[in-house]
Amino acid sequence: MTQDYRKDPEAVSRLTPQQYAVTQEAATEPAFxxxxxxxxxxxxxxxxVSGEPLFASVNKYDSRSGWPSFTVPVEPGNIVEKVDRTYGMVRTEVRSAHGDSHLGHLFDDGPADAGGLRYCINSAALRFVPLAELDEAGYGQYRTIFDK
Incomplete structure (x- = not known):
């Protein structure tokens, strides 16, 4: 089953002020x-905003940064990287490919044994689908990621 993910104006209208600021205005939520x-x-x-699959808990780790951190996306095609020159720094911004939501930033200080990347993501840009609800939410094809 191929899902047609896109920015959903109705979903945008339901965002909290913080979710809107993060996803639509590239804000950053408070750490911890x-x-x-x-x-x-x-x-x-x-x-x-779009429902496109981004990250799995099996690739989440405690970076001690205060934000959810992941070593790899579940669908690399759902992630877009852009140069971010705000605040006098040069960073790599991470956005969703179909929803065009600002997600966070990508850094090269992640675990070496997992490729060294750290996707530092704002919780406000995410919806969490528990493993037990993957099928009913339409994400059953990702169940195998969690097989141990």
Missing amino acids: RNRFWDNHDEGLYVDI
Whole structure:
């Protein structure tokens, strides 16, 4: 089953002020005061605007940054990287490919044994789909990621 992910204007209209600021205006939520930085449940993280699959809990780790951090996306084609020159720095911004949501940034200080990348993502840009709900939410094809 191929899903047609796209920016959903209705989903945008339902965003909280913080979710809107993060996804639509490239804001950053506070470290350690966001929904998923310390989430240890198994499941899939999807774009809150488009629903496109982005990251899996099996690739999440504690970077001690205060934001959810992942070593790799579940669907690399759902991630777009852009040069970000804001605040006098040069960073790599991470956006969702279909929803065009600002997700966070990509850094090269991740775990060496996992490729060295750290996708530092704002919780406000994500919706979490628990493992037990993957099928009913339409993400059943990702269940094998969690097979141990």
